Amino acid sequence: MAGATVINHPLVQHKLTHMRMKETSTQGFRRLLREISVLLTYEVTRDLPITSIGIETPLQPMDAPIIEGKKLVFASVLRAGNGLLEGMLELVPAARVAHIGLYRDPETLKPVEYYFKAPEDLSERLVVVVDPMLATANSAIAAVQRLKDRGATNLRFLCLLAAPEGVAKFESAHPDVPIFTAAIDEKLNDHGYIMPGLGDAGDRMYGTK
Known part of the structure; x- marks a missing residue:
């Protein structure tokens, strides 16, 4: 899809396959997520x-290369981010960190905000918004809009898995924000979950249901 970059590095795809397996333990899932996040970053x-x-x-x-400008901001969409x-x-x-607390209403699938904390000078920094799943895209769209309202102008969205419906909806809402993901799966099911997916990332990470 035009606005999405699929990171198809062999190590990323190998670790993602192990994360998809239903028999992968909470401990294993958490370790793999940490490892794959380094590669995605x-x-x-x-x-x-x-x-x-x-x-x-x-x-x-000698003259040596160094990153120019102010440090990055990683904006985590709670809790799975x-x-x-x-x-x-x-x-x-050295990156700054923003937290955006959103949960998905089970009936409407719309995001509800319950927490927001971010650095003041977002307009001067690259902001990478992180959430493992881009499913309906409602939470991602709301999170990016909240950051834009606080002054962010240079944003990227990073996720582990995406659904085609979510990518299309996100691109329509925020065409200026590129998407980076390890895979774009087949579709969403009737409950808004990515198929074949890997289940609920937050539940698998924290051992909850």
Whole structure:
């Protein structure tokens, strides 16, 4: 799909397959999610702007590359987004973090906000919104809009799995926000779950139902 980048690195696809397996334990699922999030972060930050600074190596001075501008913001859509966040912060420990608390109303499938906390200077930073599943896209659309309302202008959305319906709806609402995902699955079922999917990411991560 035009606005979505599928990260098809062999390690990403291998770990995703193990996450899909219903027999994978809570501990195993959590470990795999942390590992795959590092690989996904590597791809979503691939084109960050670079500048150079003068440094001293043990042997001689040189001009060396360094990321230009202010540090990133990772915006986690609670609660499942925190599973991706852990691995992302291992790779970029200096990143700022925003939290957006949303839950999906089981009847309407619409998002309901219960918490929001973000850095003040979002307009000056790249904001990567993270949520493992892009299903109906209602929560993702609401989260991105909330961040835009707070001044964010440079955003990307990172997820583990996406449904074609969710990708299309998200692109319609936020055509300026690129999507990065490990896979686009077949469809949504009648309950708004991605098929074949991997179940509820939050429940599998935390051992809840």
